[in-house]
Amino acid sequence: MKIIKTIAPIPIDELKQFFVDKDIKFVIDYKNSKLQGSKLLIYLSNLDIPCDIDIDDDQNAAFELLTEYLNSHFLVSIELLEKLALEAVLCYKKILVNPNFDKFVEDNLEILERWSDILNSLALYNISTVSIPELKKQLNQFEVNNDDSSKGINFVNLLKHEVFYNFFSSFDKSKLKYYSNFFENSVFKGKNLYHYWANENNTMFILTWSIANPNIDLDKFDSIFETIRQKTQ
DSSP: EEEEHHHHHHHHHHHHHHHHHEEEEEEETTTTTOOOOHHHHHHHHHHHEEEEOOOTTOOHHHHHHHHHHHOOOOOOOOOHHHHHHHHHHHHHSSSSGGGGGGHHHHHHHHHHHHHHHHHTTHHHHHHHTSHHEEEEHHGGGGGOOOOOOOTTTTGGGGGGGGGGGGGGGGGGGGOOOOEEEHHHHHHHHHHHOOEEEETTTOOOHHHHHHHOOOTTOOOHHHHHHHHHHHOOO
């Protein structure tokens, strides 16, 4: 893949190269870009091309941009921000310890809680994908969240990272909700959640399908999550 280091907005001549050669990835020089923060994320989301951001080891700038990313209503794939968001979420859950994130977590508890609750509830989404009517009936016992806000939508970008699934080592059944907007609608730039959920790094997806057989004990709904938790520890 060819890397083009550039600024945002990306010069037209450089964008033209992408339309000729799709094997190009843009790396945005954040410090020298005219677009910063949420404006940059919206710009890159609309542009929808392979890209990453070079923050030049500026932790303050990185955390400021990460805050915007966590709160964003716009889906955008940025490797740097995915890794930072993943680390922040795992630190929030106390699965990972990184003193550099202590203040960031403290300053962003509300949005990290939202991400954590949605991610935790993916265990419920996982069960909804299994074609066993008796099992799906068990979903009725959980609260339905009908909030149609897309705030925090970039949680879905964590699902492709193998390390993310350590998140479920601290699975919390009391936090389970059925997020109807994210679980049922194609709100991820025309794609549904299953497009992201069904991937080879998803231990939960693979394990659940492996145990979804005629011999499963449907009265032991919690045992599915217990098995998943054990497998991810």
